[in-house]
Amino acid sequence: MSNLETDPRESACGGPADGAAGPVEELLDGRDVVLGGPRAMRVTRTLPNRDVRMVGAWCFVDHYGPERATMRVPPHPHTGLQTVSWLLEGEILHRDSLGSEQTITPGGLNLMTAGRGISHSEESVPGARLHGVQLWVALPSHARGTAPAFEHHADLPRPVSPGVTTTVIMGELDGVASPATVHTPLVGAEVALQAGAGTRLALRPGFEYAVLALSGTVRVAGTDLSPGPLLHLGCGRDELELRSEGGGRLLLLGGEPFEERIVMWWNFVGRSHEEIVRFRREWAEGEAFGTVPGAGAAPLPAPELPLTPLKARGRRR
Structure with a gap:
Protein backbone atom coordinates (compact mmCIF):
# COMPACT_ATOMS: atom_id res chain seq x y z
CA MET A 1 0.00 0.00 0.00
CA SER A 2 1.21 3.47 -0.79
CA ASN A 3 0.31 7.12 -0.48
CA LEU A 4 -2.78 7.61 -2.66
CA GLU A 5 -3.70 11.09 -1.43
CA THR A 6 -4.70 13.39 -4.28
CA ASP A 7 -3.24 16.37 -2.43
CA PRO A 8 -0.24 14.90 -0.56
CA ARG A 9 1.44 16.96 2.12
CA GLU A 10 5.06 17.87 1.81
CA SER A 11 7.21 16.15 4.45
CA ALA A 12 10.73 17.42 4.92
CA CYS A 13 12.75 15.74 7.61
CA GLY A 14 16.05 14.26 8.78
CA GLY A 15 19.15 15.44 10.58
CA PRO A 16 20.30 14.05 13.95
CA ALA A 17 20.48 17.42 15.69
CA ASP A 18 16.70 17.64 15.55
CA GLY A 19 16.05 14.27 17.21
CA ALA A 20 15.19 13.66 20.86
CA ALA A 21 18.55 13.52 22.68
CA GLY A 22 17.21 11.52 25.64
CA PRO A 23 14.28 9.33 26.65
CA VAL A 24 10.84 10.84 26.12
CA GLU A 25 7.27 9.56 26.16
CA GLU A 26 5.34 11.46 23.50
CA LEU A 27 1.97 10.23 22.28
CA LEU A 28 1.68 11.18 18.63
CA ASP A 29 -1.87 11.12 17.31
CA GLY A 30 -2.30 9.87 13.77
CA ARG A 31 -4.58 11.24 11.09
CA ASP A 32 -7.20 9.31 9.16
CA VAL A 33 -6.44 8.98 5.46
CA VAL A 34 -8.80 7.52 2.85
CA LEU A 35 -6.89 5.67 0.15
CA GLY A 36 -8.35 6.06 -3.31
CA GLY A 37 -11.70 7.76 -2.63
CA PRO A 38 -14.62 7.82 -0.19
CA ARG A 39 -15.39 4.08 -0.54
CA ALA A 40 -11.79 2.98 -0.22
CA MET A 41 -9.90 1.72 2.81
CA ARG A 42 -9.13 4.05 5.69
CA VAL A 43 -5.76 4.03 7.42
CA THR A 44 -4.30 5.80 10.44
CA ARG A 45 -1.05 7.56 9.52
CA THR A 46 1.25 8.31 12.45
CA LEU A 47 4.46 9.02 10.50
CA PRO A 48 5.24 11.55 9.22
CA ASP A 62 0.14 3.44 8.09
CA HIS A 63 -1.97 1.12 10.26
CA TYR A 64 -5.19 -0.30 8.77
CA GLY A 65 -7.92 -2.65 9.99
CA PRO A 66 -8.99 -4.99 11.29
CA GLU A 67 -11.99 -4.68 8.98
CA ARG A 68 -13.50 -6.09 5.82
CA ALA A 69 -11.99 -3.98 3.08
CA THR A 70 -10.74 -4.06 -0.47
CA MET A 71 -7.29 -2.86 -1.38
CA ARG A 72 -6.81 -2.09 -5.07
CA VAL A 73 -3.77 0.08 -5.68
CA PRO A 74 -2.95 0.60 -9.39
CA PRO A 75 0.67 0.73 -10.59
CA HIS A 76 2.48 3.68 -9.05
CA PRO A 77 6.12 4.71 -8.56
CA HIS A 78 8.60 4.91 -5.69
CA THR A 79 12.11 6.33 -5.34
CA GLY A 80 14.65 6.56 -2.53
CA LEU A 81 12.93 4.25 -0.03
CA GLN A 82 12.06 0.71 1.01
CA THR A 83 8.45 -0.40 1.46
CA VAL A 84 7.87 -2.83 4.32
CA SER A 85 4.53 -4.70 4.17
CA TRP A 86 3.41 -6.57 7.30
CA LEU A 87 0.06 -8.30 7.74
CA LEU A 88 -1.80 -9.61 10.78
CA GLU A 89 -4.91 -10.73 8.84
CA GLY A 90 -5.74 -11.28 5.18
CA GLU A 91 -3.56 -11.47 2.09
CA ILE A 92 -2.29 -9.00 -0.50
CA LEU A 93 -0.92 -9.69 -3.98
CA HIS A 94 2.16 -7.65 -4.91
CA ARG A 95 3.31 -7.14 -8.51
CA ASP A 96 6.18 -4.90 -9.61
CA SER A 97 8.11 -3.71 -12.64
CA LEU A 98 10.87 -6.24 -11.96
CA GLY A 99 8.37 -8.98 -12.77
CA SER A 100 7.92 -10.00 -9.12
CA GLU A 101 4.55 -11.50 -8.16
CA GLN A 102 4.14 -12.43 -4.51
CA THR A 103 1.21 -12.95 -2.15
CA ILE A 104 1.93 -11.75 1.36
CA THR A 105 0.17 -13.45 4.29
CA PRO A 106 0.40 -12.91 8.05
CA GLY A 107 3.86 -13.53 9.46
CA GLY A 108 5.70 -12.99 6.19
CA LEU A 109 7.59 -9.91 5.01
CA ASN A 110 7.38 -8.22 1.62
CA LEU A 111 10.30 -5.82 1.25
CA MET A 112 10.66 -3.68 -1.86
CA THR A 113 13.74 -1.50 -2.30
CA ALA A 114 12.87 1.29 -4.72
CA GLY A 115 16.39 2.64 -5.12
CA ARG A 116 16.53 4.82 -8.23
CA GLY A 117 12.99 3.87 -9.23
CA ILE A 118 10.40 1.09 -9.32
CA SER A 119 6.65 0.76 -9.84
CA HIS A 120 4.26 -1.75 -8.30
CA SER A 121 0.62 -2.61 -7.66
CA GLU A 122 -1.21 -4.21 -4.74
CA GLU A 123 -4.59 -5.87 -4.40
CA SER A 124 -6.46 -7.88 -1.80
CA VAL A 125 -9.35 -10.36 -1.91
CA PRO A 126 -12.47 -8.14 -2.25
CA GLY A 127 -14.35 -7.78 1.01
CA TRP A 136 8.65 3.10 4.56
CA VAL A 137 12.38 3.28 5.29
CA ALA A 138 14.30 6.23 3.82
CA LEU A 139 17.44 5.18 1.96
CA LEU A 156 11.66 -14.69 10.15
CA PRO A 157 13.43 -15.16 13.52
CA ARG A 158 10.92 -15.45 16.38
CA PRO A 159 12.49 -15.57 19.86
CA VAL A 160 9.97 -16.97 22.38
CA THR A 181 18.32 -6.15 3.56
CA VAL A 182 18.88 -2.90 5.46
CA HIS A 183 20.98 0.12 4.54
CA THR A 184 21.13 1.91 7.92
CA PRO A 185 21.26 0.51 11.48
CA LEU A 186 17.63 -0.03 12.50
CA VAL A 187 15.08 -2.43 13.93
CA GLY A 188 11.46 -3.30 13.23
CA ALA A 189 9.88 -6.00 15.40
CA GLU A 190 6.44 -7.27 16.34
CA VAL A 191 5.92 -8.30 19.97
CA ALA A 192 2.88 -10.44 20.87
CA LEU A 193 2.05 -10.81 24.57
CA GLN A 194 -0.44 -13.24 26.05
CA ALA A 195 -2.72 -12.10 28.88
CA GLY A 196 -0.69 -11.41 32.01
CA ALA A 197 2.66 -11.67 30.23
CA GLY A 198 5.52 -9.21 30.34
CA THR A 199 9.07 -8.82 29.07
CA ARG A 200 12.04 -6.48 28.95
CA LEU A 201 13.50 -5.75 25.54
CA ALA A 202 17.19 -4.89 25.29
CA LEU A 203 17.61 -1.62 23.38
CA ARG A 204 20.53 0.41 22.02
CA PRO A 205 20.95 3.79 23.76
CA GLY A 206 22.13 5.35 20.48
CA PHE A 207 18.89 4.41 18.69
CA GLU A 208 15.67 6.37 18.86
CA TYR A 209 12.51 4.30 19.24
CA ALA A 210 8.75 4.38 18.89
CA VAL A 211 6.00 1.85 19.59
CA LEU A 212 2.65 1.32 17.86
CA ALA A 213 -0.03 -0.88 19.43
CA LEU A 214 -1.62 -3.22 16.87
CA SER A 215 -4.19 -4.91 19.11
CA GLY A 216 -5.18 -5.03 22.78
CA THR A 217 -3.52 -2.82 25.38
CA VAL A 218 0.15 -3.00 26.35
CA ARG A 219 1.81 -1.08 29.13
CA VAL A 220 4.96 0.42 27.60
CA ALA A 221 7.42 2.10 29.94
CA GLY A 222 4.54 3.01 32.23
CA THR A 223 2.15 4.17 29.48
CA ASP A 224 -0.95 2.13 28.60
CA LEU A 225 -0.94 1.98 24.82
CA SER A 226 -3.87 0.88 22.64
CA PRO A 227 -4.23 1.03 18.82
CA GLY A 228 -4.23 4.59 17.51
CA PRO A 229 -1.32 6.86 18.51
CA LEU A 230 2.40 6.25 18.10
CA LEU A 231 4.39 6.38 21.34
CA HIS A 232 7.68 8.15 20.63
CA LEU A 233 10.37 7.10 23.11
CA GLY A 234 13.40 9.11 21.93
CA CYS A 235 16.99 7.95 22.50
CA GLY A 236 19.05 6.95 25.52
CA ARG A 237 17.27 3.73 26.57
CA ASP A 238 19.01 0.40 27.13
CA GLU A 239 15.81 -1.54 27.83
CA LEU A 240 12.05 -1.30 27.46
CA GLU A 241 9.56 -2.89 29.85
CA LEU A 242 6.32 -4.28 28.36
CA ARG A 243 3.33 -5.87 30.06
CA SER A 244 -0.23 -6.71 29.00
CA GLU A 245 -2.96 -7.76 31.40
CA GLY A 246 -5.44 -8.72 28.68
CA GLY A 247 -3.05 -9.61 25.88
CA GLY A 248 -1.82 -7.39 23.09
CA ARG A 249 0.43 -6.95 20.11
CA LEU A 250 2.70 -4.06 19.20
CA LEU A 251 5.24 -2.89 16.67
CA LEU A 252 8.64 -1.63 17.83
CA LEU A 253 10.48 0.71 15.44
CA GLY A 254 13.94 2.13 16.02
CA GLY A 255 17.23 3.13 14.48
CA GLU A 256 20.14 5.50 14.49
CA PRO A 257 18.91 9.08 14.01
CA PHE A 258 18.90 9.64 10.26
CA GLU A 259 21.72 12.04 9.35
CA GLU A 260 20.28 13.43 6.11
CA ARG A 261 17.43 15.82 5.44
CA ILE A 262 14.89 14.41 3.03
CA VAL A 263 11.91 15.71 1.12
CA MET A 264 9.03 13.25 0.93
CA TRP A 265 6.15 13.99 -1.43
CA TRP A 266 3.52 11.53 -2.74
CA ASN A 267 5.47 8.26 -3.21
CA PHE A 268 8.88 9.83 -3.71
CA VAL A 269 11.74 10.41 -1.28
CA GLY A 270 14.33 12.90 -2.51
CA ARG A 271 16.62 15.64 -1.32
CA SER A 272 15.28 18.72 -3.12
CA HIS A 273 12.30 20.24 -4.90
CA GLU A 274 14.11 19.81 -8.21
CA GLU A 275 14.50 16.06 -7.66
CA ILE A 276 10.82 15.63 -6.89
CA VAL A 277 9.90 17.56 -10.03
CA ARG A 278 12.15 15.24 -12.06
CA PHE A 279 10.71 12.09 -10.49
CA ARG A 280 7.19 13.27 -11.25
CA ARG A 281 8.08 14.12 -14.86
CA GLU A 282 9.76 10.75 -15.40
CA TRP A 283 6.70 8.94 -14.07
CA ALA A 284 4.44 10.94 -16.40
CA GLU A 285 6.68 10.12 -19.36
CA GLY A 286 6.28 6.43 -18.56
CA GLU A 287 9.77 4.97 -19.03
CA ALA A 288 12.06 5.34 -16.00
CA PHE A 289 9.88 3.26 -13.66
CA GLY A 290 9.05 0.37 -15.98
CA THR A 291 5.69 -1.38 -16.28
CA VAL A 292 3.92 -3.83 -13.97
CA PRO A 293 3.02 -7.07 -15.78
CA GLY A 294 -0.47 -8.40 -15.04
CA ALA A 295 -1.62 -5.36 -13.08
CA GLY A 296 -4.83 -5.01 -15.07
CA ALA A 297 -5.24 -1.31 -14.27
CA ALA A 298 -3.94 1.93 -15.70
CA PRO A 299 -0.99 3.55 -13.89
CA LEU A 300 -1.91 6.03 -11.19
CA PRO A 301 -1.33 9.65 -12.29
CA ALA A 302 0.77 11.82 -10.01
CA PRO A 303 -0.97 14.67 -8.17
CA GLU A 304 -0.18 18.27 -9.02
CA LEU A 305 2.81 19.70 -7.23
CA PRO A 306 2.19 22.47 -4.67
CA LEU A 307 2.58 26.06 -5.81
CA THR A 308 5.41 26.74 -3.35
CA PRO A 309 8.76 24.92 -3.68
CA LEU A 310 9.33 21.86 -1.52
CA LYS A 311 12.11 22.37 1.02
CA ALA A 312 13.63 20.79 4.10
CA ARG A 313 12.47 22.11 7.48
CA GLY A 314 14.04 19.66 9.95
CA ARG A 315 12.93 16.39 11.50
CA ARG A 316 10.96 18.03 14.32
CA ARG A 317 8.59 20.94 14.05
Missing part, protein backbone atom coordinates in the same frame (compact mmCIF):
# COMPACT_ATOMS: atom_id res chain seq x y z
CA ASN A 49 3.69 13.33 12.19
CA ARG A 50 3.20 17.02 12.79
CA ASP A 51 5.88 17.04 15.50
CA VAL A 52 8.05 13.98 14.80
CA ARG A 53 8.62 13.14 11.15
CA MET A 54 11.08 10.23 11.41
CA VAL A 55 12.18 7.52 13.86
CA GLY A 56 15.62 6.45 12.74
CA ALA A 57 15.21 5.87 9.00
CA TRP A 58 11.51 4.98 9.40
CA CYS A 59 9.62 7.78 7.67
CA PHE A 60 6.09 6.49 7.02
CA VAL A 61 3.69 4.39 9.13
CA ALA A 128 -12.01 -10.01 3.04
CA ARG A 129 -10.72 -8.99 6.47
CA LEU A 130 -7.51 -7.02 6.38
CA HIS A 131 -5.26 -5.91 9.21
CA GLY A 132 -1.72 -4.73 8.79
CA VAL A 133 0.83 -1.97 8.54
CA GLN A 134 2.65 -0.34 5.64
CA LEU A 135 6.01 1.19 6.48
CA PRO A 140 20.68 7.04 2.72
CA SER A 141 22.53 8.79 -0.10
CA HIS A 142 24.91 5.89 -0.71
CA ALA A 143 21.98 3.54 -1.37
CA ARG A 144 19.21 5.65 -2.85
CA GLY A 145 20.53 5.33 -6.41
CA THR A 146 20.87 1.58 -6.23
CA ALA A 147 19.07 -0.83 -8.54
CA PRO A 148 15.51 -1.68 -7.42
CA ALA A 149 14.98 -5.04 -5.72
CA PHE A 150 12.28 -7.18 -4.12
CA GLU A 151 12.51 -9.71 -1.28
CA HIS A 152 9.98 -12.01 0.37
CA HIS A 153 10.81 -13.59 3.73
CA ALA A 154 8.32 -16.19 4.93
CA ASP A 155 10.48 -17.43 7.81
CA SER A 161 9.86 -16.43 26.14
CA PRO A 162 7.02 -17.33 28.55
CA GLY A 163 3.88 -15.71 27.12
CA VAL A 164 5.80 -13.55 24.63
CA THR A 165 6.71 -14.03 20.96
CA THR A 166 8.94 -11.49 19.26
CA THR A 167 9.30 -11.43 15.47
CA VAL A 168 12.33 -9.54 14.16
CA ILE A 169 11.05 -8.11 10.88
CA MET A 170 13.92 -5.78 9.96
CA GLY A 171 17.36 -5.18 11.39
CA GLU A 172 18.53 -6.58 14.72
CA LEU A 173 17.10 -6.83 18.23
CA ASP A 174 19.11 -8.18 21.19
CA GLY A 175 21.46 -10.16 18.96
CA VAL A 176 18.72 -11.63 16.75
CA ALA A 177 18.84 -10.43 13.13
CA SER A 178 16.32 -10.50 10.30
CA PRO A 179 17.52 -11.72 6.88
CA ALA A 180 15.96 -8.64 5.22
